[in-house]
Amino acid sequence: xxxxxxxxxxxxxxxxxxxxxxxxxxxxxxxxxxxxxxxxxxxxxxxxxxxxxxxxxxxxxxxxxxxxxxxxxxxxxxxxxxxxxxxxxxxxxxxxxxxxxxxxxxxxxxxxxxxxxxxxxxxxxxxxxxxxxxxxxxxxxxxxxxxxxxxxxxxxxxxxxxxxxxxxxxxxxxxxxxxxxxxxxxxxxxxxxxxxxxxxxxxxxxxxxxxxxxxxxxxxxxxxxxxxxxxxxxxxxxxxxxxxxxxxxxxxxxxxxxxxxxxxxxxxxxxxxxxxxxxxxxxxxxxxxxxxxxxxxxxxxxxxxxxxxxxxxxxxxxxxxxxxxxxxxxxxxxxxxxxxxxxxxxxxxxxxxxxxxxxxxxxxxxxxxxxxxxxxxxxxxxxxxxxxxxxxxxxxxxxxxxxxxxxxxxxxxxxxxxxxxxxxxxxxxxxxxxxxxxxxxxxxxxxxxxxxxxxxxxxxxxxxxxxxxxxxxxxxxxxxxxxxxxxxxxxxxxxxxxxxxxxxxxxxxxxxxxxxxxxxxxxxxxxxxxxxxxxxxxxxxxxxxxxxxxxxxxxxxxxxxxxxxxxxxxxxxxxxxxxxxxxxxxxxxxxxxxxxxxxxxxxxxxxxxxxxxxxxxxxxxxxxxxxxxxxxxxxxxxxxxxxxxxxxxxxxxxxxxxxxxxxxxxxxxxxxxxxxxxxxxxxxxxxxxxxxxxxxxxxxxxxxxxxxxxxxxxxxxxx
Numbered sequence: 001x002x003x004x005x006x007x008x009x010x011x012x013x014x015x016x017x018x019x020x021x022x023x024x025x026x027x028x029x030x031x032x033x034x035x036x037x038x039x040x041x042x043x044x045x046x047x048x049x050x051x052x053x054x055x056x057x058x059x060x061x062x063x064x065x066x067x068x069x070x071x072x073x074x075x076x077x078x079x080x081x082x083x084x085x086x087x088x089x090x091x092x093x094x095x096x097x098x099x100x101x102x103x104x105x106x107x108x109x110x111x112x113x114x115x116x117x118x119x120x121x122x123x124x125x126x127x128x129x130x131x132x133x134x135x136x137x138x139x140x141x142x143x144x145x146x147x148x149x150x151x152x153x154x155x156x157x158x159x160x161x162x163x164x165x166x167x168x169x170x171x172x173x174x175x176x177x178x179x180x181x182x183x184x185x186x187x188x189x190x191x192x193x194x195x196x197x198x199x200x201x202x203x204x205x206x207x208x209x210x211x212x213x214x215x216x217x218x219x220x221x222x223x224x225x226x227x228x229x230x231x232x233x234x235x236x237x238x239x240x241x242x243x244x245x246x247x248x249x250x251x252x253x254x255x256x257x258x259x260x261x262x263x264x265x266x267x268x269x270x271x272x273x274x275x276x277x278x279x280x281x282x283x284x285x286x287x288x289x290x291x292x293x294x295x296x297x298x299x300x301x302x303x304x305x306x307x308x309x310x311x312x313x314x315x316x317x318x319x320x321x322x323x324x325x326x327x328x329x330x331x332x333x334x335x336x337x338x339x340x341x342x343x344x345x346x347x348x349x350x351x352x353x354x355x356x357x358x359x360x361x362x363x364x365x366x367x368x369x370x371x372x373x374x375x376x377x378x379x380x381x382x383x384x385x386x387x388x389x390x391x392x393x394x395x396x397x398x399x400x401x402x403x404x405x406x407x408x409x410x411x412x413x414x415x416x417x418x419x420x421x422x423x424x425x426x427x428x429x430x431x432x433x434x435x436x437x438x439x440x441x442x443x444x445x446x447x448x449x450x451x452x453x454x455x456x457x458x459x460x461x462x463x464x465x466x467x468x469x470x471x472x473x474x475x476x477x478x479x480x481x482x483x484x485x486x487x488x489x490x491x492x493x494x495x496x497x498x499x500x501x502x503x504x505x506x507x508x509x510x511x512x513x514x515x516x517x518x519x520x521x522x523x524x525x526x527x528x529x530x531x532x533x534x535x536x537x538x539x540x541x542x543x544x545x546x547x548x549x550x551x552x553x554x555x556x557x558x559x560x561x562x563x564x565x566x567x568x569x570x571x572x573x574x575x576x577x578x579x580x581x582x583x584x585x586x587x588x589x590x591x592x593x594x595x596x597x598x599x600x601x602x603x604x605x606x607x608x609x610x611x612x613x614x615x616x617x618x619x620x621x622x623x624x625x626x627x628x629x630x631x632x633x634x635x636x637x638x639x640x641x642x643x644x645x646x647x648x649x650x651x652x653x654x655x656x657x658x659x660x661x662x663x664x665x666x667x668x669x670x671x672x673x674x675x676x677x678x679x680x681x682x683x684x685x686x687x688x689x690x691x692x693x694x695x696x697x698x699x700x701x702x703x704x705x706x707x708x709x710x711x712x713x714x715x716x717x718x719x
Contacts, residue, residue, distance in 0.1 A: 001037065003100040004134075005093065005117050006045040007107035011139070014314035015106060016043055018144035027092035036148050042096055046107070050090040051080045051119040053172050068184050072177045072602045074595050078169050080123055094124035105154055106134040109371060110323060110524065111581060114157055115164030133157050138378050139317045163581035170573070170594040174199045174564075177598045182558055185609040193622050195555050196536045200521050201529050202559060203567040204493075205538050207500055207520075209548045209556040211488060218484035224251040225478050228429050230266065230422055230471040235463030239422050239429030251477045258425045260475065266424035268469040274417045280407035280441040282327040283363055283374035286523045287494045289322075289400065294491020297396055298544050301494050301527035303632065307397045308375065316390075317380055319401050324372035325523035328365045336379050337405055343381045344402050350444050354409035363408050377402050389684070391635075403444045410441035418462050424473050433462030488546045490530065497526050500567045517571040517578070550619050558609050562601065634676050635683035639663035639709045645683055652679050663709055671695035674704070682706050690716060 006012035012029065016022065019037075022030040028044035031037055057064035059075045082090040097103060103121060107113035121127055131154035136147035178197035186195060226241040245251040255262075282288070289308065290301040299307070308322035320333075329337075337344075338357055345351050363374075377398070382390075390398065420431040488496060498519040502511075514520075521529050533539045538552035548556070556565070563569040576593075579585035633644035634652070640663065643656030652665040652674075665682070667674055671694065678688045687705040694700050694713075703714040 001039045001100070002041050002102040002104050002132075003096045004031075004041055004043045004104045004106050005097075005120065006043065007113055007116055008047060009045050010314040011106070011108075012043050012045040014139040014317060015144055017314075018141040018148075027089055028096060036145065041104075042100070044093050044096050045089075046093065046116055046120055047086045047089055049116055049119070050083055050086050050093065051123045052083050053168065054079045054081050056176055066180050066184060068181070068606075071181055072173075072595075072598045073180075074173065074598065078172070078591075080119060082123065090120070090123075093120055094126075097121060097124040097126040097129075100126075101129065103129055103131040103154075104134060104148075104151060105131060105157075108323070109135050109137070109321065111160050111164045111167070111522075112524065114160040115168065118158075118161045137321045137372055139312065139314060140378050140380055142379065159583040160581050162587040163577050166580050166587040166590040167577055169591050171199060173591075173594050173598050178202075178564065178601060181602055181605055182555065182609070185606060186554065186558060186614065189609070189612065189614040191554065191614055191619060193551055193554075193619065195551075195558075196532070197555070197559070197564065198529075198532075199564070199573060200525070200570050201532050201536075202555070202564050203570050204497055204520050204529055205533055205548070205552055206556050206559065206565045207496060207567060208488060208493070208533075208539060208546060209553060211485060212548050215484045215487060220481040220483070222246075223480055223482065224248050225480060226251055226255065226427070226429075227476055227478050228266070228422070228424065229474045230429075230431075231474075232268075232463065232465065232469050232471045234465055234469065237420070237431050237433070237460070237462050237465070239420070239431040241427055241429055248477055248479065254427070255475070258427050260425050260427060262475045264424055264473045264475065266422050266429070266471045266473045268420060268465050268467055268471060269423040269428065270419075270421040271465050271467055272419045274419075275437075276415050276417050278413040278415075278440075279362065280410055280412070281404065283329065283376060283408070284401060284404050285325050285327050285374060286322055287325070287498055287526065288327065289375060289397070290494050290527060291491045292400060293397060294489060294494075294544070296400075297393070299393065299397075300490050300530070300541070302531045303393070304397065305527045306632075307393050308401075311394060311398055311401075316394075318378060318382060318398055320374075320376050320378060321372050322375055323524040324375060325518065326369055326372055327374050328363060328368040329373040329376060330366045330369050331359065331364060333373055333376060334359045334364045337376065337408075340377075340379065340381060341406070341409060344377065344406055347381065347387065348399055348402055348406065348444075350403065350406060352410060352443070355411045357409065360408065375401055376405050391680075407441040407444055410444065411438055413440040413442050414438035417459075418465075420462060420465055422471055422473075424475070429473075431462060432459055434459035435461050489544045490541050490546055491544075493530050493546060494526050497521055497529070511568075514568055514571040517574040520567050520570055522574070554614055554619065557612055557614075558605075561608065562605070563597065564601065635680045637661060637663050638683045638706060645679060647676060652676075665711060669694070669704070669711070678704065682711070687714060 004015065006015060016029050016031065019031045020034050022032050022040075022043075028042055031041040031043055033040045056073050058081070059079070060073070063070055063073050097120075103126060105114070105117040105121075107117040118127075121131070132151040133154045133156065134147050135152055136143050175196070175198050179195060182195045182197055183193070186193070224245045224247065226245075228239045230237050230239055245254070284292075286305065286308070290304045293299040293304040294301065305322065308319060310316065311319045312322050341354065387395065414437040416435040416437055418433040418435070420433070422429045422431065500514055500519045520526070533552075534541065537549055538555065539546055539548055559565040573590075576585055576590050580587055580590060633646055633655070635645050637643045637645055637654040637656065640654060640656050640661040643654040643661055645652050645663070645665070646655055647667075651667050654661040654663040665674065665679055672691060678691065681688045682704060683706070687703050690701055690703055692701045694702060701716065703716075704711050705714045
């Protein structure tokens with residue numbers, strides 16, 4: 001019988017639900033005989049990467065010490081080993097793979113999923129066995145069954161594995177060598193921090209740093225505008241002359257030269273009325289969803305990805321695969337969405353008559369869908385109870401995804417735009433007005449929008465003006481100041497990384513490379529890169545505004561002018577990696593080029609850093625005993641109702657501890673580790689699902705229930 005290799009336990013559980021109930025063993029599930037698997041099957045899983053690259057000291061013992069003389073560290077052959085933390089599961093998977101005659105790869109359908117599966121298979125010595133590939137975008141039962149009925153030959157995806165391996169090894173080469181290189185060089189300048197350097201994270205940091213320097217070095221300059229308040233028999237309106245003037249005297253001179261008084265007469269010179277339409281927005285890719293969620297709910301990109309992943313995973317299975325860079329769907333997805341319109345409308349409370357039920361190429365285009373389609377709701381429509389059981393952040397993201405699909409069927413947003421030119425003795429004043437005609441798809445997104453920012457006003461509605469209409473003009477000269485660029489928000493970093501080619505002016509080749517590679521990182525990795533920059537204390541986020549720390553500034557100054565600081569280098573690497581994934585380039589060529597780059601960096605960096613002036617006193621001392629944040633909020637505290645339950649090293653506790661809340665839960669109870677999901681069930685529902693394998697005087701199964709804020713056992717009724 002075949003062995004099915006999933007990426008993680010929750011994914012395996014979702015697959016198992018599509019087949020007749022089998023028996024759960026340690027580290028795998030047996031699937032009984034069924035139409036798809038006449039002889040049954042074995043379903044096992046990784047826990048992410050069960051296999052990892054060896055550390056430097058495992059190649060060469062002398063590489064254990066950080067020493068400039070040991071650089072660059074370039075092994076002759078890169079070797080992998082089972083991860084220590086998950087070695088037990090690897091032993092189980094290896095035995096199953098060695099015993100079977102057929103393997104089905106069922107990890108996530110992307111570059112990293114292919115790497116996880118094949119690294120395990122090859123390290124288990126099973127790479128020669130017949131292998132097929134499951135490729136699906138949803139964990140719903142019907143989609144899982146269809147996927148297993150239409151398996152692909154695994155050879156079609158081998159290039160993706162080569163691409164992932166090339167990335168993994170090149171990241172090791174750059175990360176291990178450059179991190180030691182700059183840490184040791186900066187230590188010679190009196191700095192005691194450890195500096196993590198990477199081929200994507202470092203140019204990303206440099207772009208944030210450049211924006212911050214631009215803001216710091218910005219000098220506001222005054223400018224003057226001539227404005228007018230017009231009054232006609234049809235009503236009043238404002239206008240402004242187009243040109244900006246450097247001084248008040250220059251603006252006055254213009255008025256004087258035209259013979260204009262501050263109280264004068266004018267005439268409407270031209271009125272242009274245009275009917276405008278704005279089509280509904282595109283469906284969501286991961287980056288567009290992350291950008292929206294940050295702007296609307298202030299969720300970090302990594303939090304949005306975690307929420308979307310939880311909606312995709314077992315047991316919810318409410319949305320399609322989230323790590324997608326596509327904003328289109330195929331005709332197959334459109335067919336079920338069309339059938340579910342009323343159900344989706346009922347969910348969100350947005351009842352409207354669709355403008356059309358036909359597919360539109362703006363959203364439905366099979367040619368634009370490669371590996372994954374846009375993030376959309378699955379066929380599974382949750383009940384009202386299931387919806388209420390979602391966390392608030394899950395509901396927010398789910399509704400955004402559902403509403404983006406409903407918007408496809410809504411009317412365009414329509415408005416009337418009026419442009420008016422008013423002539424005052426030869427000086428033209430310009431006015432613009434707007435009248436909303438049809439709210440259309442915008443009705444779906446009215447609730448929960450951020451408040452209108454101060455100073456950012458909507459276009460006014462102008463009176464019914466016509467050419468030749470006389471107007472009394474009250475003129476004034478308004479002093480304004482030029483404004484610096486705004487700092488990035490955490491959500492804007494995603495778009496900055498994606499569109500960073502726009503900041504390059506002189507190098508058209510580099511600009512084209514960044515555009516083709518879609519900027520820095522990939523849809524699946526950008527939020528992780530931002531998280532790494534925060535964890536390494538290179539950037540900090542305060543009220544959603546991103547700033548570079550002193551430590552981050554020192555690293556940016558150290559890599560100034562090197563290829564590590566240039567986003568176009570990373571873009572060219574990503575383009576090469578994509579070609580490997582398409583079977584158009586060789587993995588070994590990429591690794592050899594990276595090794596050559598690393599050697600060159602080791603040779604050139606000492607001279608460049610030596611010229612750098614670093615004031616070590618400005619840097620805070622490294623935090624030797626920094627308390628590690630172990631989790632995001634899990635659930636509202638059932639005791640005080642104010643704080644959140646979070647994970648600590650050996651227990652779960654309330655964030656309101658300092659204010660008197662003493663609610664805690666043990667992390668291990670009678671030999672069983674209590675998971676965050678089980679703690680969430682306890683806090684939100686008062687009980688967990690049945691947990692097997694508690695070890696008292698004998699082994700027993702029980703639910704955990706919460707009574708008077710204490711945990712008790714609830715035993716299943718005897719059958």
